[in-house]
Amino acid sequence: MPRASTFLWNKTMLLQVNCRGYTTARHMQPEPGQYSYAPILEAKTFMQPEQGHYAHHPGRFVYIKDEQRDELFSVPYEPVRAIPDKFTFSAGPGDAQWEISHKGIGLNWQVTLPPEEAAELWQLTVSNDSPEARQLSIYPCFTIGYMSWMYQAAEYSANAGGIIARCTSPYQKLEDYAAIKQAKDLTYLLHDTEPDAFECDRERFEGEGGPHNPDALNAELLAGSAAHYRVPVAALQYRVTLAPGESIRYKFLFGPAQNEQDIASARRQLLQDEAGFSGYRQTLEIGHASISCASPDPMLDHFCNHWLPRQVYYHSDINRLTTDPQTRNFLQDHMGAAYLKRCDPAEAFRLALSQQADDGTLPDGILLQEGAELKYINQVPHSDHAIWLPVCLEAYLAESGNWAFLRETVNGSTVFARVLQALNALLAHRDHRGLCFIDQGDWCDPMNMVGHKGSGVSGWLSIAAIHALRLWSRVARQAGEANAAADCEQSAQALSDNVNAHLWDGNWYARGITDDDVKFGISKDTEGRIYLNPQSWALLAGCADDSQRQRLIAEVESQLGTPYGIAMLAPAYTGMREDVGRLTQKFPGTAENGSIYNHAAMFYIHALYAIGESDRAFHWLRKMLPGPGEDDLLARGQLPTFVPNYYRGAWQQYPDSAGTSSQLFNTGSAAWFYRCLIEQLYGLRGCPEGLTLDPQLPSEWQTASAVRHFRGATFAVSYRRDPGTKATTALLNGAPLPDNTVRDIETGAHYTIELLLPASRK
Ligand code: CEZ
Numbered sequence: 110m111p112r113a114s115t116f117l118w119n120k121t122m123l124l125q126v127n128c129r130g131y132t133t134a135r136h137m138q139p140e141p142g143q144y145s146y147a148p149i150l151e152a153k154t155f156m157q158p159e160q161g162h163y164a165h166h167p168g169r170f171v172y173i174k175d176e177q178r179d180e181l182f183s184v185p186y187e188p189v190r191a192i193p194d195k196f197t198f199s200a201g202p203g204d205a206q207w208e209i210s211h212k213g214i215g216l217n218w219q220v221t222l223p224p225e226e227a228a229e230l231w232q233l234t235v236s237n238d239s240p241e242a243r244q245l246s247i248y249p250c251f252t253i254g255y256m257s258w259m260y261q262a263a264e265y266s267a268n269a270g271g272i273i274a275r276c277t278s279p280y281q282k283l284e285d286y287a288a289i290k291q292a293k294d295l296t297y298l299l300h301d302t303e304p305d306a307f308e309c310d311r312e313r314f315e316g317e318g319g320p321h322n323p324d325a326l327n328a329e330l331l332a333g334s335a336a337h338y339r340v341p342v343a344a345l346q347y348r349v350t351l352a353p354g355e356s357i358r359y360k361f362l363f364g365p366a367q368n369e370q371d372i373a374s375a376r377r378q379l380l381q382d383e384a385g386f387s388g389y390r391q392t393l394e395i396g397h398a399s400i401s402c403a404s405p406d407p408m409l410d411h412f413c414n415h416w417l418p419r420q421v422y423y424h425s426d427i428n429r430l431t432t433d434p435q436t437r438n439f440l441q442d443h444m445g446a447a448y449l450k451r452c453d454p455a456e457a458f459r460l461a462l463s464q465q466a467d468d469g470t471l472p473d474g475i476l477l478q479e480g481a482e483l484k485y486i487n488q489v490p491h492s493d494h495a496i497w498l499p500v501c502l503e504a505y506l507a508e509s510g511n512w513a514f515l516r517e518t519v520n521g522s523t524v525f526a527r528v529l530q531a532l533n534a535l536l537a538h539r540d541h542r543g544l545c546f547i548d549q550g551d552w553c554d555p556m557n558m559v560g561h562k563g564s565g566v567s568g569w570l571s572i573a574a575i576h577a578l579r580l581w582s583r584v585a586r587q588a589g590e591a592n593a594a595a596d597c598e599q600s601a602q603a604l605s606d607n608v609n610a611h612l613w614d615g616n617w618y619a620r621g622i623t624d625d626d627v628k629f630g631i632s633k634d635t636e637g638r639i640y641l642n643p644q645s646w647a648l649l650a651g652c653a654d655d656s657q658r659q660r661l662i663a664e665v666e667s668q669l670g671t672p673y674g675i676a677m678l679a680p681a682y683t684g685m686r687e688d689v690g691r692l693t694q695k696f697p698g699t700a701e702n703g704s705i706y707n708h709a710a711m712f713y714i715h716a717l718y719a720i721g722e723s724d725r726a727f728h729w730l731r732k733m734l735p736g737p738g739e740d741d742l743l744a745r746g747q748l749p750t751f752v753p754n755y756y757r758g759a760w761q762q763y764p765d766s767a768g769t770s771s772q773l774f775n776t777g778s779a780a781w782f783y784r785c786l787i788e789q790l791y792g793l794r795g796c797p798e799g800l801t802l803d804p805q806l807p808s809e810w811q812t813a814s815a816v817r818h819f820r821g822a823t824f825a826v827s828y829r830r831d832p833g834t835k836a837t838t839a840l841l842n843g844a845p846l847p848d849n850t851v852r853d854i855e856t857g858a859h860y861t862i863e864l865l866l867p868a869s870r871k
Contacts, residue, residue: 112746114772115200117220118423119389122227123430125772126205126220128198130170130185131162132252136227136293136365139478141430142278144227144296144365146254148340150279155485156429158700158754158771164188164320167252169363171218171233173211174326176244176348181326184209184218188320200750202419203389213239215356223379224389227293228364230379235349236356244350248326250314251298251363253341263296263309263341265333269372271299271362272309274341293365297372298343299380301360306331311342397422397449400787404806404813408737408749413786416750420779421445425452429775432481433474436461436494437552438777444501445780447508448787450818454505455514461498462519462527469530471495486554492538493551493570495531496577502528503580504784507795510820515588528581529593535574536600543607545570547621550690552642553701558690562624565688568612569620569642575601575608575650587797605652617661618643618653620678623688630678637689639668640678641709648716658720665713666725671760673745673768674705674732675713681759698759698767705756705768707733707778715781718789723805727790733782735770744768752778792837792864793817793824802839802849802864804828821856831865838865 114127122136133156135141145167172183182191185198185207195210206219215236220229237243253263256276263274274296278289308314308331316324325331331346349357362380366372398418402410425446428434434442439461443454461475471494474487502524506512515525522530538546547560547567559565582597612619612628620630620640630640644661647653653661669676681703682693695702710729717726733752735745747753747770754776760767788794792804793815800819806828813828839846840863851860 110743110746110748112770112772113198113748115205115748115750116423116774117203117205117222118427118430119222119227120225120427122222123427124220124222124229125156125774126169127162127772128185128207129162130168130183130187131166132168133160134167134229135430137427137430137432138291138293138365139432139480140288142292142365144293145252145363146256148255150255150258155431156773156775158773159769160772165252165254167254169220169229169231169252170250171216172248172250172323172326173214173216173235174246174248175212175214176246178212180212181322182211184216190321200748202415210238213237214243214245222389226364226375226379228362228375228379231361231363232358233361234356234358235351237351237353240353242350242352245348246326247347247349247359248331249298249300249343249345249359249361251343251361253296253311253343255340256294256296260338261341262335262337262339263343264335265307265309266369269297269299269369270303270376271297271372272307272341272343272345273297273369273372274309274336274343291367293367293371295366295368295372296341296343297362297364297366297375298345299362299372299376300345301380302347304345305348306346307333308344308346309341310334310336311340314342314344397451399448399450399818400791400793401816402786402791402813403815405810406731406737409731409734412734412749413783417752417779417783417786418449420751420774421783422449422452423774424779425449425454425457428477432477433483433487434477435474435487435491436471437491437497439475440494440497440501441777441780444504445783447505448780448783453509455509455511458502458505458514458524459517459519462524465520465527465531469495469527469532469534471498471531489550489554489557490548491550491554492535492546492548492560492567493573495535496570496573498528498531499577499581499584503584506584507788508819510795510797512588512797515584525585525588525590525593529597532574532578532581532597532600535577536604539571540564540566542566542611543603544568544611544622545574553692555691555695555701556621556689557692558687559621559623559629561690564626565622565624567621568608568618568630569640569646571604571608571612572618572643572646572650572652575604575652576646578604579651601650605650608647608652612643613657617664618647625688627688629686629689636680636682637678637686637693638680639664641665641669641675641713642677645709645713645716648720649712662717662722662725671705671758671767672732673741673756673758673760674707675710675729676703676758676760677701677706677709678703679758681762698757698763700755700771702759704758704771705732706758707752707755708776708781711778711781711785715785715789718785718805721805724807726785726805727807730782730785730790733778741768745770747772752776752782754778787817791815791817791826791828793819793826795819796850798850798852799854800824800851802826802837802846802851802862804837804864804866806866820854822854822858822860824851824860824862826862826864828864828866830868832868834865834867836867839863840865 183189197208204221260277424442443457446452544566578601585594681697
């Protein structure tokens with residue numbers, strides 16, 4: 110699995126490492142910045158899917174030269190690419206490690222982060238596992254790379270105990286100077302053991318041999334040059350002789366800094382004091398999982414009990430490492446946090462509401478701090494942000510039971526009223542048919558040319574608005590707001606009529622109608638004939654009647670189903686469609702152009718559960734993860750430690766690449782996966798009275814169990830199929846439980862629940 114990767118993060122940085130040793134690091138200062146650069150200046154952009162790696166890709170490597178045998182290899186694998194005798198890449202919650210054995214030399218190479226600071230702590234253990242003494246030169250080599258065309262340099266500092274590179278971040282506008290002055294333009298590599306030699310100049314280090322066979326390693330000692338306006342590298346050399354069975358350990362600290370005082374304090378706090386790092390592990394080990402499941406599928410359990418809550422937490426913890434998260438991402442990521450222990454998304458919701466405009470509309474992105482601005486995609490007007498408020502708040506209310514939140518005021522209006530204002534603004538932004546305008550995109554970012562002239566509408570958004578209105582109608586009723594509840598339901602019904610009058614295409618719903626009044630995502634289209642989102646949300650919204658449901662599910666399954674999950678649209682576009690937009694310019698089967706876009710697949714799964722299609726829902730849910738078979742794992746090329754934003758689709762057109770993971774762990778799928786797992790699969794959903802029990806286990810599961818932390822209490826739930834049971838029956842401490850609902854939950858209490866399920870569901 111040559112592209113397997115994992116990621117680590119803390120409050121200020123993100124590090125993605127791949128099994129070969131390539132790394133992508135970003136830190137916040139406060140905008141995302143770098144300290145380990147590519148050989149050319151890369152455009153600034155969001156984290157990319159399917160990032161390519163090249164010979165000079167930033168990485169953290171160690172060259173090992175066997176002085177007697179004149180042999181060279183490197184760990185983890187790059188740049189020398191010598192095949193080791195044994196190789197293990199292991200992703201942990203708070204670290205990544207490699208265990209490598211090469212001709213009698215054992216190596217452990219590992220990285221972890223501190224809880225707060227942007228810095229990487231690397232540790233290397235080299236042991237002689239052979240019967241004779243081994244004379245080795247060990248060269249840790251950290252990429253610094255092309256820092257700037259204005260100023261870049263590096264030198265060894267005995268005083269700091271390592272190599273320090275410095276640059277002036279490239280800029281041209283005078284108004285950027287203030288930020289540049291504050292930038293962390295130093296990159297350091299500190300050691301705990303003084304080296305025998307060093308090299309700071311990448312070209313001198315590599316010579317003609319290149320990164321895979323650097324000339325500098327032919328000499329007895331590295332030359333010790335500084336880099337003066339040349340591309341820096343941080344390479345050290347240790348010459349050691351290890352007796353049989355002997356081992357040696359080194360530690361290195363690598364990161365960005367503003368000045369030398371910061372580097373000195375990093376040495377003190379992070380390199381000399383191990384507590385700095387155990388703190389990080391402790392932070393992660395506290396754990397945010399609110400459910401622990403045991404099912405007949407141990408790989409799924411492992412993912413759900415450990416990795417999924419970690420990924421959900423990552424999203425809410427650092428907001429995808431941006432200062433202006435897209436509004437829909439921000440709301441859904443924090444919806445995910447509602448299901449985590451020790452997390453409270455209320456503050457995030459308040460922040461989003463505080464940035465609502467007077468006319469009720471929400472901005473495209475939420476500014477997280479002073480000085481942040483809407484950038485990149487957030488400068489493109491998208492029309493869907495309002496619907497995420499009711500969708501995410503309804504989930505939050507159900508989970509937390511914090512109904513008082515609705516009465517809190519934000520900038521003078523209650524939360525409840527603000528949601529209504531957002532929905533009203535959405536309703537006001539409709540065309541003569543009463544369908545929602547799309548502007549330059551909706552949930553689908555790159556669908557930018559359907560409505561840029563001002564009249565195109567979004568089929569998906571019109572349908573999603575029905576669902577949002579119905580959810581809010583239910584919330585309003587529960588909050589005693591009967592009038593608002595009736596208004597929402599009335600608007601939903603009117604929208605539903607419009608949707609059925611204009612968007613039903615016979616067997617499924619159209620994706621939209623362009624500025625030039627052309628319906629698309631319909632049976633007449635040869636590309637982009639059917640889109641998943643309108644169908645999923647129609648199941649949720651209740652606008653499709655029984656026969657429509659059956660027909661659209663059959664079409665989704667036959668046209669969008671693949672061995673790797675359910676695709677977002679099909680057939681993928683093979684060329685630009687100027688009345689749809691940028692999405693059609695993406696390579697067929699990647700991202701929004703017909704991949705297994707997991708966020709969209711999750712909506713479908715959520716909708717299938719909502720209408721009681723449990724087996725189908727589970728079938729697609731399970732495909733969200735690589736495995737369990739080895740063939741599937743290798744086809745995806747990713748460890749089952751995170752849900753990627755997509756797997757390649759266009760299964761019919763490109764069967765060879767179908768299924769390949771994007772390796773991108775930023776995705777709204779994580780929050781929805783966790784929610785569906787808890788509320789629908791295991792059926793442990795909050796309600797105003799307490800906890801309702803309505804599981805939807807796949808029919809082939811005979812038994813399962815779950816421990817759920819909910820509103821301060823613990824629920825130990827066992828599930829068992831029972832041939833004599835007609836409808837799901839709950840027993841609380843052995844006694845039947847009316848409506849399968851636990852009421853008046855006491856903080857700190859422990860509830861034991863037995864759930865008897867019919868032999869096949871419902
Ligand atoms: O970004 C995501 C957005 O963060 O795409 C989703 C959208 O709902 C999320 O809010 C679907 O469009 O601009 C582009 O073309 C990018 O491909 C983005 O659409 C996409 C990236 O994959 C970011 O992870």
